Amino acid sequence: MNLAEVLAMEDPVRIARLLIGLELVTEIGGRLTSGLITETEAYWAPEDRASHAYNHRRTKRTEVFYGPAGTSYVYLCYGIHELFNVITGPEGTPHAVLIRAVSPLRGLDTIMERRAIKTLKPQLTSGPGVVSRALGITRRHNGLNLLDDQSPVRLKVTRTRVAASQIGESPRIGIDYAGPPWADKHWRFFLKDSPFVSRSPGKKQSAPNS
Template sequence: MFPKLSESFYLRENVQLISKELLGKVLVTYIDGKYTAGIITETEAYQAPEDKASHAFNNRRTTRTEVFYNKGGIGYVYLCYGIHHLFNVVTNNENIPHAILIRSVEPLEGVDIMMQRRNKKKLDKTLTAGPGALSQALGITRLHNKIPLSANTVWIEDRNIPVESIVSTTRVGIDYAQEYKDKPWRYYIAGNKWISRG
């Protein structure tokens, strides 16, 4: 057994630092009796209330965004384009709406299950490279919104996987975010093929 990340890992103030430190950690799911796991290779940080790319920009509170205002260490899952379930990690203390989008993972365990869920015949990076793809492969849906990452359904482990070098670049699909679209708050493991884009 590998240790789950502690609550204190998620409750820190620096969402960019946490985003980087999630690289190399292992996202694990045990859903419908099926176990899958992947190494986190790509993340994006969202730092509301000032971040114009965040769903919680300007402290916006709706039924969907209310999860942001919980204490860190829970999952935030939302539906994008009515198709893709996107998995985020809520961080920081209560009422500080920070979150990290998990954009890609490298398949590690339960790969056959992932391929079945994704209806894939061939193993390639499209299996889990991209936030919608990884959620489908790992079985994550909106049913897992607000799930505590300390539980035994969706969690993140530290397996002491070394990360040699991290690339920092701009986030994807946020052209509406004015000056915040240029923030280098997307991070990925340099040289890893399991990322959504270079």
């Protein structure tokens, strides 16, 4: 997989699927941590009412949407959670994919310390705010080049091969305000057999949306 080419594709829904099984790596404060991406959501601005860049909205916060594919977008949600997104699509096209959950791979002790959890369980890295906390991602990491091997936050292609049949889909979480058809679109993707998923079909919401 050529990750740069994938992230630059026009269709963020397809990209959100393809990101399942990739590794999200952080190297912050001398601590290396990472997780296998198990859950994503696509945001297709300018049409998508759930996107921060809906109707080509341009503010200091959303300007990063119009940069190159593979740029990080980190923002504060509910004044508490720092959510990590990947900007996608041709430059100037405000598409993004929210990373909702990962399965811990590297730096488990650090991840558990950051989360104040002493055992390996799904709550460790399931939910978008939790992902950032576990991997040490904050708004200071907004606007980074995730394709740069020297970046403190970066994406990495793994040897894990995820078949289409292994990926589930559902409407995105917590975006009822967007109304139809946007709230109904099945633009949330997750690794079916992974316990590290923020919400299983039929269960109540467990984490905030992008």
